[in-house]
Each structure stands twice: as structure tokens, then as C-alpha cells.
């Protein structure tokens with residue numbers, strides 16, 4: 001007797017193969033059988049007529065380890081990913097991991113979490129643990145960094161990440177050495193590359209070099225073209241990926257389906273070298289002292305101009321600030337008056353202030369999405385509904401792809417979209433028993449209504465749950481039904497080799 005039959009639905013199995021009308025049977029925590037199960041006894045039957053039955057979505061790019069902002073140890077019950085149909089979240093992206101990995105995963109194991117949780121080990125974190133000076137590492141230092149990365153893999157990391165843009169002092173040589181560890185585990189290296197605007201193509205070439213010389217798989221994180229001057233470069237960026245793949249290198253990318261990115265507001269004030277170093281070492285005071293102030297002002301002026309005199313900067317504080325959250329910097333300036341640079345410095349002094357930067361264009365989002373080598377990843381954070389200002393991706397990424405880009409615009413077929421959310425990230429991150437609907441796979445399953453699935457979060461109001469997610473199973477347990485999460489969390493920690 002089966003535990004559960006999901007009957008009458010349209011199965012999109014994750015591989016990209018055409019959808020099939022089949023029943024799906026679950027036994028224990030696994031998918032047991034696909035086929036006509038109308039005469040097969042089961043403890044429970046779910047009517048899925050008119051609905052798509054897919055593997056649970058896997059978000060390969062999250063920041064759920066970030067305890068400053070949406071950390072899983074801080075808000076384990078946050079359900080904004082489960083409610084998108086996401087059953088597994090991979091954290092530790094962009095170079096920052098929760099170090100040490102083992103104790104972090106042990107602590108998360110003891111929590112009741114909503115979606116499965118896995119991590120990458122971070123190059124930036126490993127470097128920072130060994131040296132804080134901003135110069136190339138010595139041979140001995142690099143050996144220690146490599147040892148820390150290995151420790152992260154031994155403790156369960158699925159892969160390696162870097163945030164080269166956040167630590168421009170990381171050299172290609174260091175990255176190749178650390179990625180070599182990932183290669184030894186048959187794993188991958190994900191990178192927030194050195195530049196997503198001016199130096200986009202060079203940065204992709206660097207990532208490809210790291211892949212070529214280390215033997216690791218490569219993942220370009222949240223691929224985009226940042227800044228109007230670089231719009232339209234998506235095709236060139238993808239041509240580099242294609243060329244690398246033609247050479248036999250396993251290079252892929254992930255993207256979120258939005259034209260706005262999200263990062264600290266202070267980032268408008270410093271560049272990659274001198275001013276960043278000063279800010280890291282001495283904070284805003286040091287940055288604003290002579291002789292760097294002029295450089296910071298110039299940097300800010302360029303950003304302000306690029307982002308339509310502040311119309312393209314939406315203020316997003318972590319703590320509630322009703323007086324400015326959700327307003328553009330331009331609106332804030334019209335209300336408060338004053339000089340844009342001084343006002344921004346003032347805002348940065350009011351706590352953990354980030355911003356959404358409307359720096360990308362829709363054409364590039366679509367161009368990247370059409371590539372078979374680009375999967376879906378939110379680049380987001382856990383959020384407790386209504387508690388803080390949120391980028392819409394935290395609540396809407398996966399339903400938005402299904403609604404806007406599959407149903408409304410036909411950019412992708414539902415099979416392609418589901419593939420980018422399931423088997424593709426599962427393969428990339430080494431999750432061997434997830435991401436497909438097939439007997440023997442873990443019964444992480446998302447059932448949605450293709451006619452009604454919809455994201456509702458916007459840049460101005462990111463706190464809005466998606467709708468149209470009818471059922472989510474985590475290892476055969478009901479985690480959500482008709483958009484409502486079950487009271488208990490059914491997520492698990494997935495360590496390398498276990499997933």
C-alpha cells in the first residue's frame with residue numbers, strides 16, 4: 001500500500017522531457033512509482049487534475065547563512081522560500097560561509113526549518129580567517145586557506161563560492177588553488193565575479209580560467225549586465241560560456257528574474273581598491289576624510305548618474321524605517337532636500353541600510369533566461385513576512401518565472417523552466433537524489449496551478465507571498481497545502497553526499 005498518490009496531474013519531471021499525464025505514488029520519503037495508479041491502494045490520495053506536479057524547486061543561490069540579514073539560525077521558521085515551492089536552499093554564496101561549517105550545520109540540524117538547507121564553503125571567509133591584510137597571500141597562507149576549504153567540504157559543504165567583487169584582493173591564483181579542492185571532490189566553484197558591469201566579460205574569462213586550471217565545475221552567480229552602458233552584453237557573456245563548454249569545461253550560471261539587484265547602500269560610496277580598503281579598515285569616517293573623500297564623491301556621483309539621479313535606487317533598510325523605506329533616493333531627496341552625497345552618507349549612518357538598484361534591463365534578463373546553461377537562483381534571504389523591507393526575489397523568484405516568463409510571455413516552456421529549477425541545480429550542486437520525478441528519488445515535490453501561479457512582490461513592496469502553489473512535499477511529508485504552510489517544519493540539512 002502506497003502512502004500517498006498524487007492523482008491526475010501533469011508531471012513535469014525536471015529533466016526537460018515533455019510533460020506527461022501520470023499519477024505519482026509516494027512510499028515513505030521516496031517516489032515509488034509513476035503511472036496509472038487509479039487501482040492502487042493508498043493511505044491518501046490528492047487530486048491534482050489541472051495541476052503541474054514537479055520536483056521541489058532547488059534554489060542554488062541564497063544567502064540564508066547570513067546572520068546579519070535573514071540568517072537561518074536567527075529566523076529558522078521563515079517560510080518565504082517554502083511558499084515559492086522551494087524545497088532546498090543552497091546558502092553560503094558570494095564567498096561568505098558560516099564558518100566553521102560543521103558546527104553551523106549541527107546547530108541548524110536541531111532547528112525546525114521550512115526547506116532543506118545546504119551550504120557552500122566561501123573563499124572570502126577562508127581568506128579572511130588567514131589574513132586580513134589586502135595583499136596577495138603568501139604560499140604558506142594560501143596553504144592554510146586551501147586547508148580551510150578542504151575542512152568545509154569534509155564538514156558537508158556542497159561546493160565552493162567566491163565573492164571576488166567583495167574582495168578584489170583575491171587573486172586568480174588563490175581562486176584556482178581553492179577551486180582545486182572543489183575539483184578533488186567532483187564539485188563546483190560558484191562566483192560572484194569580479195565585475196558585472198565594466199569588466200563583465202573579463203570577469204567571466206577569469207572564472208573560466210579558474211575552471212580550466214582547477215578542474216572544478218563553474219557557476220557564474222546571478223549573471224547580469226549591470227549599468228546602462230553594459231546593457232546588451234548578455235549575448236557576448238553567453239558566447240563566452242558556450243565557448244568554454246565547447247572546450248569541455250562545465251560552466252553554467254544562475255540568475256534571478258528581476259532588473260534590480262540588492263546590496264548595501266554604502267557600496268555607492270566606495271570603489272574596488274583604495275576606497276574599499278579605507279572603508280573596511282576605518283568605516284565611514286576614514287572614507288570621508290581627505291584625501292579619499294573626493295574619490296568617494298566621484299564614485300557616488302557616477303553611480304547616482306547611472307541610476308537616473310537616484311530614481312533607480314530604492315532604499316531598503318533591514319530595520320523598519322517608514323520615513324524612507326521603499327522610497328527612491330530621488331524621492332527622499334525631494335522630501336528632505338540637501339546634497340545627494342551628504343544625504344546618502346547620513347542614511348548609511350542609520351543602521352543596516354541596503355538598496356535595490358534598478359541597474360539591469362529586461363532584454364538581458366530574457367536573453368540569459370533563454371540560455372540552456374542558465375538556471376534559476378534567487379540570490380535572496382530568508383525573511384519573516386512584514387518584518388523588514390525585502391527585495392521581491394525573496395518572496396517571488398520561482399513563481400515569477402512560471403507566471404511571467406512561462407505563462408504570460410512564453411519565454412520558456414514549463415518543462416524548460418522546471419528543469420532550470422530542479423534537475424539543473426541538483427546536478428550542479430551534487431544532489432543526486434533530488435530534482436527529478438523518478439522512482440527512488442526523494443519525494444520533494446511541488447504541485448502548482450499553471451493558470452494561477454503568481455508572484456505578488458514588487459520592488460516597492462517586496463513583502464507579498466506568491467499564490468498558486470497547491471502542495472509541497474518534503475521527503476513525503478506535507479509541508480504546504482493550498483498556499484498554507486503546515487505548522488511543523490519538515491526541512492533537513494543536506495550535507496555533501498547525503499542529498
Ligand SMILES: [Zn+2]
Pocket residue numbers: 093094163192221222
Ligand atoms: Zn553575489
